[in-house]
Structures are given as C-alpha cells and as structure tokens.
Amino acid sequence: MRWAPAVVIPAAIAAAAIVTPLAAGAADLPVKSPADVLRLVAASDTRSFSGTVEQSSELGLPSLPSTSSGSQDASAADMLELALADHTAKVWVDGPTQVRVQVLDRLAERDAIRNGSDLWLYQSSGKKVSHATLPAHDEAAPTPDATSLTPSQLAKRFLDAVDPTTSVTLGDSVSVAGRDAYDLVLTPKADETLVGHVSIAVDGKTGIPLKVAITARGASAPAFEAGFTQFSDQKPDDSVFSFTPPKGATVDEQKLPTGGKPAHATGTHPRPTVTGEGWATVVALPAGSAPAAVADDPLFAQLTQPVDGGRALSSSLISVLITSDGRVLAGSVPVSALQAAANAAGQ
Template sequence: MSRNWFRWIPAAAVPAAVAVGLVVSGASAVPPPPPASAEQVVALVASHRAQQFSGDVEQTTDLGLPAIPSQALDATGGSSAGQAAAVLGLLTTAHSGRVYADGPTRLRVQVMDQLAERDVIRNGSTAWTWDSKAARATRTTLPAPTPRAAPTPDAALTPDTLARRVLAAAGPSTAVTLGDPVIVAGHSAYTLVLTPRTSGTLVASVRIAVESATGLPLAVDVHARGQVDPAFHLAMTSVDLRAPDPSVFAFTPPRGATVTQEHLPAAPHRPTTGTSAKRTAAPAGWDAVVTLPADRVPADLLRSPLVAQLSTPVGGGRLLSSSLVNVLVTTDGRLLAGAVPVSTLEAAAR
C-alpha cells in the first residue's frame, strides 16, 4: 500500500477479537487491579516492555460500505487506482494475519488473503513489501535515525503501532479516561477510552486495550457516532511474549518476482533549541480536513470505475461516504478527506 494513500486517512479511522488461547506460560487472565489514573496507563504504553513478541491479528470494519469483490481489486492493476482499491479493500473487508516483533527495528506483518499472502518486513535499515498474488516485491532502504525513532512501513499496521499513533495525536481536543478492564487473547488488560471533545467529528470514541503487565496495546476499537458495533477493530487474538526466530525477518524474493528498489531520504535536520526551531503544522484534531491540490491527485484515480462505483455525485464533485470517513473529490480535481460530516468537507472546498 502506498504511504501517500495511507496518509489520506485520519489515523483514528484506519486504518484495526477478543479471547483465544494464551501461548506464554505464567501469564494471568485475572482482571488487573485498577491503576490510579489514565495517565499511568498512557505512560505504561509509552514505555512498554514487550519489545519481543509474536501472535495472530484480526481486523474487521463496519463502515457501511459494500465489500469489494477480489476480481474488482485485481482489475485495477498496479496504478494509483490500484492503490486506492487496496485502501478500499482494507476498509471494506475483514483480514487476518500474523505479527512478529524483535526490538524497535525488526518487524514482520503477514496478511493472509484468499490463496495469497502480503508481507511487510523490516530488518534493520531494510524494509520489504511482498504481494504473492502479483509476485511483486519492493525493497526500501531506510535512513538511520535513533533506534527508537526508526521508521516502520505504514502498511505494517498492528494494535501497537495504531495505538501509539492515536495516543500521539491526542491533545487538548481529547478526553482520556479509564474503561472497565478486559481480557484480550487470554491477557488481562486495562482499557483507555479516548473521546473527542468536539461534536464536529464522526468518531465517537477510541478504546485501546493495554496488557496490564507489559503495557503492550492488544486491541484498538474505533466507534462511530450512532453505531453500536466498532466501525474499525484491530486486535491480537493470540500473543507469545518470547523472541521470534530470527529467520522470520529474513526475506529473499522468489525467482521470477518483479523487484523494485526505493530509497527514503534522511529526515532533514531540525534544531532542538533556540527560537529558530519551527515546524510546519499538519492538520490536527478530530475534525481536521486533509486537502490535496489537484496536481497531487492521480488522474487515473478520478477515472477509476471502482471509485466511481463506490462514490456518488454531489454538488461540486463526487463523494465517498462512510460512517467514519468521508472523501470528496471536487470537480476541479482536489481531494478532501476527514472523519467529519459531508457538510464540513463541502465548506472546506469552497
């Protein structure tokens, strides 16, 4: 999945089962004693000790969008329209997979499709994405920042990475409280509840299950306003808190695969002291609207039959609407997206 496509979707709406057996001996499923505050659980997540683990993951969505047939996804090819189909597939179809982690710079996520497999592998400064159906691999050389800040491919979405993004984006616009303790994948967990303080968003709340002993996020549920079941659910269904075999992070493209090489530029130096340290603020907040100018919206996206099928004509463009995210493509080619009502996008487009 393209990094650019991933960034078009608000972090809380991306894009995420409770029970099943525990593989690690000695862990308890007894509900944990309540912590003194939500801030303590947030701090537990920020410094969690589960740097080595593996387990099964499931992701389901209920956004009110129709499921996309696999043949429709295949027909879009590898263009920008195909990347759009990949995002739409994520938002309309349930997925299962397996995740392996060994420290901050070694990660593998396997997504199992029907008769196919997609992988995202990070091993130090090298990252691979692999699509077995298309027999296509991409190798990316990552820059070398500090280990804790080392980048991870956006497609490697796990409850841990999603929970950290949501918590990092939470600010004064978010109320963070404690919910009832839960059991996830056989582990007792605290529940963090993030509630937007604004009524101008489609997000009602985000609930994060945090393993009580280690601080590892085990599940993320995003709830849309007026909807009982989670609009987006991403959870571990089994967890093994031992180091995975190092061989799972090694990857060699099969013979005959199409291989592409990418290089990510190093992040520009930013001064950390003095008044000259300035950053360009990105859209923030639950009611934020992301806008792409026409020259950054791929032309083949606008011509995609799949996008045309799932969107509807509105005054000033075409709208792809769901219970959690709305996307407006204007007649002049701009794209606006956010976890906001349609009226907010239309106002921003004027």
C-alpha cells in the same frame, strides 16, 4: 493523494484530556487512573513480541472489485483492500529493525519484512517481490507499511496527539488474547465528528496496546477494529525475519536515497491547510492536487458519489471530498462539513 480514501484513521484526529477519577481494575490488575494507563503505554519498554492479529471493518463502503483493468487500478485496489477489508495477520517484532507482518489471504499470503537494512514486500499471488536496502543502523528508516495493521501502530495514531478535545476514561478491564488489559476509552467532546469513541485495550503487564476498536457516533458496534487473538512477549526466533525470494519470483529492486525516503518522495508536494480542531479537523489540499484523470477512474467512481461541488467518499468514520477544481478535503466529519470548508476557502 489519489487514494486518500484508503486513510481509515486520519492523522488529524486528536486524543485526550484526563477527566475521570480512579477506576477499579480487574482482580489481577492494580487500580489505575486514566493518566496512569497513558503513562503505562508511554513507558512500555517491550521491544520483542509476536502474535496473531484479526482486523474487521464495517465502514459502509461498497465492495472493492476483485480485479482491475490496469496496473495502477490493481495497486490502488490492493491498498484499499488491505486497509478496509477483514484480515488475519501474524506479527513478529524484535526491536525497530526486525519486523515481519504476514497477512493471510485465502490460499495466499502477503509479507512485509524488515530485517536490519533489508526491506522486503512479497505477494505469493503472482510471486511478486520488492526489495530495498536501507542505510546501515538506521532505526528511523521506515518499517513496512503493513505494520499499520498492528494495534500498537493504530493506538499510536490516537495517543500521540493529546489535547483537550477528548475525554479519557477507563471502562471495565478486559481480557484480550488471554491477557488482562485496561480498557482506555477516548470520547470526542465535539458533536461535529463522525467518531463516537475509541477503545484501546492496554496490556496490564507490558503496556502494549492489544486491541483498538473505533465506534461511529450513534452506533453500538465498532466500525473498525484490530486486535490480537494470540500474543506472546517472548523474543521471536531470528529465522522468522529471514527471507529468500521463492524460485521463479521476479524481484523488483527499489532505490532509496539517503534517509530512507522513496525516490518519488523527493519532489514538490502541495501544502495542506488545516481548519477546525481535534476530532473535527479538516485537512485540505489546494486546487489541482487531484489529477484530472481521477474522474475517469472506475474505482474512483465506484467508491464516491456526486455531491454539490464535486464527488465524495462517505463512510461511517471518515469523509473525503474531491472538488471539481481538484481540491481534496478529508476529515472524520460529515461530507457537509467538508463542503462548508471548501466553500469558505473559495470565498
């Protein structure tokens, strides 16, 4: 929870009740309703694909430092930069157990690879390599975190939580990476949320989400988007999932207990409370959830501002409040809504 600001799209966001009639498709796409397009996504059986993804972010947050004073700060800054900054990544997928995401940095690269039971994380800068071995044939084991950059994973966060707090419509059909796609638009009904609408371009042939764009309330351009600029539904060559640490690299072997969970995940964690509903949901962790040392961290100070009752991160899509007693509240709502929730819980 120390780096809760890295969560760009909260899991609490809900998506979708069908409210519109049939919408016309493009010349090369059959006419479908919003419900038809949702079923197209759900029924997609394309297990193999590859392509190039571009991510862009305009959340109104301060620029992250290029270097940090300590290893923890550097790790946190790396996570935030991966989630919030602009990136180009190459993606290869062949079923749930063969995944590779290659993030292309300036004169460097970062790779997250799952090849069967092997998990690899590699940063060419400094030649840093981490490796873990998963139980054999465990498709439920986690794939590399960097796959959250793909439009499919981003879209899943919205489409997995279908409820009546959102209207779903179809915009004009679009072309993404040279492929005809339906434009599935999710619009919150609640006025309390920061999110104006979410646009998901769904490939008319495979049902795979090709692009996700999230626009803040009252804005004309997306605050965050990730989409394919090149896409192929052909099976990638097996060689792209093979990884051998480069000469001179230091390999950090990670121990994973049964079930594929990291060793540090076996402890006791604070239980969150949830208030509100749908897009206006606020998730809160109890007092003491944020370590006292956070207040002295330079990165924390750079990303947050003092407010009544604590410090807050405020972006165009999500807010995070850390109170003076160490509670953590987050949601796609203004900071004032988090303050109100914190005050109500303290009464």
